[in-house]
Amino acid sequence: MITEFIQAKSPKEALEAIQKAGEGTVFLAGGTELNRLGSSITCSRVVSLKKLGLDRIEESNGVVSIGSMVTFQQALESDVVPAYFKEALRFCASRTRRNMATIGGNVTLSRDDSYLLPTLIAAKARLVLGDITHEGKYNEEDVPIREYHAFREHFTGSLILKIVLNKVNRFVASDRFSRTAQSPAAVTVSFGADLSSGAPHDVRICAAVKGSGITRLIQVEEGVSNGQFETPEDAATQAGNDIAFVDDITGSATYKRYLLGTAVSELYRVCLGKKSKGGAQ
Template sequence: MIKDFFKPSSIAEALEMKDKNPGAFFLGGGTKLNKGGENFNAAAYISLEHLGLDSIELENNALKIGAMVTLQKLMDSEDVPQFLKDCAAGESNRNLRNASTVGGEIGYCMSSSNFVAGLLAMEAEVETDGKGKKTLEEYISGNRDDLITAVILPSSKAVLMQKDQRSTANSKPELTVTASVLKEGGKVAKAVVVIGGVAEKPMRLKKVEARLVDGSLASADAVQDAVQDELVPYTEKRERGTYLNYIGAVLTADCVGKAMR
């Protein structure tokens, strides 16, 4: 049961409250926290509502999205790239998107989140505690305790593609794959490939990325084989691992192929 509900009016105050109440949770839209269960039996919430973190701004050629921007507000913004809007559209329904926030998506970090996978492929950075910056990849590989105040999207000319696998149209994705390919002079200069739903969090397939750049994956079959190899250490520990390994590789080969065209 929630015993304390704090309503700080500045980032400094929110951080001080967290210091004094280490077991308290930062409250975004509450769509996950208020659902209860899992590890979310918090005794205290620290509301982020009055911290002024709900704007979307262009800053130094990058887009800065406040942590309290809801997924629906992001989808309605003219400044947000269509690709990220499509990722957000893949997250549940409009009612939920009206409440769930960018910070909460990352704070919870569902492994098969289309939104988090999309941000990873876009090489987003996370602003924490209103000052420090780290890559999103770094943030989610840690314990995710720091307060996210904004997400920063660098501008890029890369082609982005996302595909997911769901058991029904209304289910959460079981697997999600995102590919980002930047070509220069007809060659792949940079590739980012993210798969979610296999490990505890969405992850980059760095061996596959390197081979896309060195040109050693010349066909869809070669991509599929390379993905299967890279996924084995994760899928061999999973129930239905053979299925996840195979479908994950098929989805990735398709996604990469489309991003390369």
């Protein structure tokens, strides 16, 4: 139960408050997970991020910076947020939740049915993080989201300040499979590639699979980059080789593997279609 609410006015103050208050103290963003019945997070004190000025979306030469406190709905209504990211934001079908849920909160949670993480990894997004040392010195660092995801424990306690989409011409497309738009997803997958050389390279394919977590499909990424697959269906045969699928309420392990394979081949096909039209999304 939350018994104390701390209002910070700057990222440094927010980090100091967490450091001072100690265990059981967490950042409060939109509160959709923290206040959810059966939430994955237990805490007794929260440090509100509301007054930190992290709710702005900025664009310069096509590079879009989204403050971590920007809500899903705010990003959807922005003229500068790329279409591929709006596609992922719409995976959260509840408008009520879209009005509260923040992008920073979603990245931090990195759930196995994450709305946004597969797309952000495929897009090669970057995160700007705030941290404080034991001596109280405040630092900011800019890290690839792939690194944040791969070394999660290292970033525990970091404050996400913003998410930067700086690969202006990158192709990115995503897909999500669930029983209903409001149900948890069995599989969410995203495919990103640079098409500037005429063939897909610098490929990132990332899948969130319920019960198994969020995984980059590195073997398939390499196969696509090396032109190893004759058809998109060939890529599907390797998708999920490294994933331990499980049966659960969203579907059987076999069904999830099937969904992942067909989604990867379909997204690869869309990517090849863009390439032949000479454009990225």
